[in-house]
Structures are given as structure tokens and as C-alpha cells.
Amino acid sequence: MTEPSVREAILTATYDALCEYGYTDLTAQAIADRTDKSKSHIFYHYDSVEDLVVDLVDFLLERFDEHAERMQSRPPIERLAAFVDWFLYGPDDAEQVAFHTALLELRAQAPYNDRYREQLRKSDDHLRDTLEEILRAGQESGDFREHDAAKMATMLVAAFDGARVRQLTLGRDEYLTDVRDAIADEILEGLLAEGVTFPDEFRSTDAPSRTDAATATATDADTATDSSCHD
Amino acid sequence: MTEPSVREAILTATYDALCEYGYTDLTAQAIADRTDKSKSHIFYHYDSVEDLVVDLVDFLLERFDEHAERMQSRPPIERLAAFVDWFLYGPDDAEQVAFHTALLELRAQAPYNDRYREQLRKSDDHLRDTLEEILRAGQESGDFREHDAAKMATMLVAAFDGARVRQLTLGRDEYLTDVRDAIADEILEGLLAEGVTFPDEFRSTDAPSRTDAATATATDADTATDSSCHD
DNA sequence: CGGGCCTGACTAACTAGTCAGACAGTGACC
DNA sequence: GGTCACTGTCTGACTAGTTAGTCAGGCCCG
Structure with a gap:
């Protein structure tokens, strides 16, 4: 997580996806879709969705x-x-x-x-x-x-x-x-x-x-x- | 759902499974396991797990x-x-x-x-x-x-x-x-x-x-x- | 023998996380 | 300036695991 802007982009997308789908239906794909990057990109920066939520x-x-x-x-x-x-x-x-x-x-x-x-x-x-x-x-x-x-x-x-x-x-x-x-x-x-x-x-x-x-x-x-x- | 005892058996099992696993990890299988019947038995009496929870x-x-x-x-x-x-x-x-x-x-x-x-x-x-x-x-x-x-x-x-x-x-x-x-x-x-x-x-x-x-x-x-x- | 109760085996859908490799930038060496 | 190797970023395709719900058929009772 070198670039803070990358973190911010992912976390903002996570927040948006969370608002739209709720926590239970939150998927890595849904987060990625609200980004201009792929799902794999998320797992490159975070080890798991749980990590991501904790950071959020x-x-x-x-x-x-x-x-x-x-x-x-x-x-x-x-x-x-x-x-x-x-x-x-x-x-x-x-x-x-x-x-x-x-x-x-x-x-x-x-x-x-x-x-x-x-x-x-x-x-x-x-x-x-x-x-x-x-x-x-x-x-x-x-x-x-x-x-x-x-x-x-x-x-x-x-x-x-x-x-x-x-x-x-x-x-x-x-x-x-x-x-x-x-x-x-x-x-x-x-x-x-x-x-x-x-x-x-x-x-x-x-x-x-x-x-x-x-x-x-x-x-x-x-x-x-x-x-x-x-x- | 003719027999009330059948309902009670399933709902009691549901309650127990709920206590043990929580709602998110509640599965039809877990409920059945706490019964002397099979998973299919549950779906014979209830159309879905949601129905079951509502009835509970x-x-x-x-x-x-x-x-x-x-x-x-x-x-x-x-x-x-x-x-x-x-x-x-x-x-x-x-x-x-x-x-x-x-x-x-x-x-x-x-x-x-x-x-x-x-x-x-x-x-x-x-x-x-x-x-x-x-x-x-x-x-x-x-x-x-x-x-x-x-x-x-x-x-x-x-x-x-x-x-x-x-x-x-x-x-x-x-x-x-x-x-x-x-x-x-x-x-x-x-x-x-x-x-x-x-x-x-x-x-x-x-x-x-x-x-x-x-x-x-x-x-x-x-x-x-x-x-x-x-x- | 007919119908209600019940089952095992199956399918269909979904998704977290992996992985091999593409690609772009950078520096170093010729 | 060119090229080569290296590194960090990123991706598409894939796997493996999970589970709700289905279904054809078995069993037993009247």
C-alpha cells in the first residue's frame, strides 16, 4: 500500500458498495466494479476482504x-x-x-x-x-x-x-x-x-x-x- | 405441516443451530443435524430457510x-x-x-x-x-x-x-x-x-x-x- | 395399491482467493 | 541513444469450497 490514493480509491469504492449492497452482500467484485481496476487488484493490495473492511x-x-x-x-x-x-x-x-x-x-x-x-x-x-x-x-x-x-x-x-x-x-x-x-x-x-x-x-x-x-x-x-x- | 410436533422439532433445532452458529452461518444442514431427520425433510415442510426463520x-x-x-x-x-x-x-x-x-x-x-x-x-x-x-x-x-x-x-x-x-x-x-x-x-x-x-x-x-x-x-x-x- | 412422508444424490449458482503472465517504468550498461 | 534486465503493478482465467433447493424414488400405513 505505497500510494495513499490507491488506498483511498479502494476504500471509497468499498464504502459505496457497502451502502449499495450492504455488508452481507458485499463482494470483492462489487468493490472492484466501483473502481477502474480489476478484482485481482484488490487482492494485490489487501490479503482479504476482511482486511479491507478493517482498514475502512x-x-x-x-x-x-x-x-x-x-x-x-x-x-x-x-x-x-x-x-x-x-x-x-x-x-x-x-x-x-x-x-x-x-x-x-x-x-x-x-x-x-x-x-x-x-x-x-x-x-x-x-x-x-x-x-x-x-x-x-x-x-x-x-x-x-x-x-x-x-x-x-x-x-x-x-x-x-x-x-x-x-x-x-x-x-x-x-x-x-x-x-x-x-x-x-x-x-x-x-x-x-x-x-x-x-x-x-x-x-x-x-x-x-x-x-x-x-x-x-x-x-x-x-x-x-x-x-x-x-x- | 400437519403434525405440530414436527414443527416444534424443526423449530427447536433451528433455534439451537442459530445459537451455535449464528444467523449468518445458519445452514439447512446444521438444522437437520440437530434433528433425527434429513435436510430434505426440512424442505418438505418449509419452502425455504427464510420461511423457517419467519415461523421461528x-x-x-x-x-x-x-x-x-x-x-x-x-x-x-x-x-x-x-x-x-x-x-x-x-x-x-x-x-x-x-x-x-x-x-x-x-x-x-x-x-x-x-x-x-x-x-x-x-x-x-x-x-x-x-x-x-x-x-x-x-x-x-x-x-x-x-x-x-x-x-x-x-x-x-x-x-x-x-x-x-x-x-x-x-x-x-x-x-x-x-x-x-x-x-x-x-x-x-x-x-x-x-x-x-x-x-x-x-x-x-x-x-x-x-x-x-x-x-x-x-x-x-x-x-x-x-x-x-x-x- | 395409493398417497403422504422422507431420503440420498444431485445440480446450479456463487464467490474468495490464486496464479502465471502481461505491461510499463526505470536504471544501467554498452 | 538503444536495449536489456528488473521490479512493482495489474489482470483474466481459473480453482476450490460452499450451500440452497430439487427430484426421483423408497418405505410404510391404511
């Missing part, structure tokens, strides 16, 4: 890092809102949906595959730590009341993740807004210090068509996420 | 129904505790873990498979509705303070589901107890009416080895769940 996760993680750093200077409330928006992206974002659908298949293989599990842990720790850090920053700035940031982060990530998994597997888009609202009412409301409020556009009921609010709040949040492969 | 979900759902009805007479607090225990079963229960690992693979296919999705919706609605009903019962009995039971049920199920998915895919058993505790502290605590408390053994920190508390509280909860196939 790293590749996507690098992008997420870049993004996370860019957000770090914003105020905690805004960061929290952006985090929620990013995590509970709307069902309109077809690419995100397709990618996370495939990602769920990959996650479902993790119990059987040490290397996948390791990669997902890396990516997951990152996410959870980012949220915890936002919560801590909010406590320091006085925007959030005192609470156990570690516990809260764990529970919120679980709830977000659960909502996403349920939306994908059950095909019920309501889950996203329902969970978002329930979390806003039952948890985040109690999290804010006296006199502090979320930006108006946060709650989904205030912005019935998720599209508007999402593009407003999450545009630059989305561009550098773990799932955007195209610049 | 129905089969497991029937069992869950029986169980849910048996619990209905208990007090709401106890039912809620049992529900949480059942949902966040400990990592010691190897069969549960194996089954839910395979189930996750199945869920991951649901976005691509209408029939699986439909089955999972049935099973999921059941679960969410059961929880909502517990919450409503608790409000009526005065054990829980007033709240939006529908929203709360949606969010709790998402959080539970998220915790379970994360435990399975990341192999981090801490997630279960962490989320359980976080939910106990941050949500359920605020849910209880004045002077009402959970049974002592509820919190995982009070019962460090989950096994004891789990077998105590959840024994009969577990026997008839969607995942126990052996009587």
Missing part, C-alpha cells in the same frame, strides 16, 4: 477525528445539540441510512470477529468519550447542573444507539423523533441549569420536518462524520 | 405471550423490576447471549427483508406495549408519579436495547450494569412516587454478582421469554 473503519475514524476537533471550541449546549443531531440524523439522509444499515450488519458480526470488535470499540469509545467531555464542559461552564457525566454519557449513547438501531431494523422513522423528544423532556430538560435553554430548533416537534432543522444545525456536523466518504 | 419468530412470540400474561397480576414495581431484569439479563446466561447475538444478525437483515421486518415489528410492539402498560398501571396504583407513559416506554426500550446491542457487539459486559445503574439513578428514581422504593436487589451495585439477584428476581421471568426454547 480506520479510514472513516480518521475523518471523524478531524471533525470532532473542529467542534471543540463551540459552547457546550451547542455541541450537545449538534451531537444529538448528528447521532439521530433524519431518515431523509439516504446515504447515512444506507451506511448505518450496513454498519449494523458489520456490528452484528463483531461478536464472532475479534478484529471487527476491536475496531468498533475504538470508534465507540471515541463517541462516548466525546459526549462525556461535552457534559463535563457543560458542568464547568455552569450550563448543566452537577451530575455523573460518565454514567449519563453511557446511558445517552445507549438510548441514541437503541433509537437508531430500532429505526433501521423496524423501519419506523417515528422512533427517531420519539426518542429524541423523550430524551429532551425526560433527561436533557433536567440536565440544564436554571435559566438555560436549548436552541429553539432542537426539539423535533418544533421543527416538524426534520430536514430544515437538521440541515441548519448539523450541516457541518455531518460532512466530516464517520460516514461521509465524499468531499 | 412466531413460535418464540407465542411463548412470550404466555409468560407476559402470567406476570400481569403482580404489582407494577415488581413487574418493572422483572422487565428490566429480563431485558438486561446478565452475561452469564450463555444461551441468552448466544440467541440474542444471532437475533441481532437477523435484525440487521430486516432492512433488506420485508418479512423479517414485519416479524420483528410484531415482537417489538409487544415488548414496548408491555412496558407502557406497566408504567400506566403504576401511575394508576400511585406507585409512579404522573408522566407520559408512551414516551417513557419508547425511551426506556431504546436505552435497554441500545445497552444490549452494545454489550453484544462490543463485548463489554460493563455496559449492562452501567446502563442499568444510570437508568436507575437518572430516570427510574425520578419516576417513583414519594416514599416508594425499588426492591433492594434491583440495583446491580447492591448485588455485585448479577447471578444471585438475577436468578432470584428473574427466574420465572426468563423461563418463558422469547428466547427459551427448552422446557
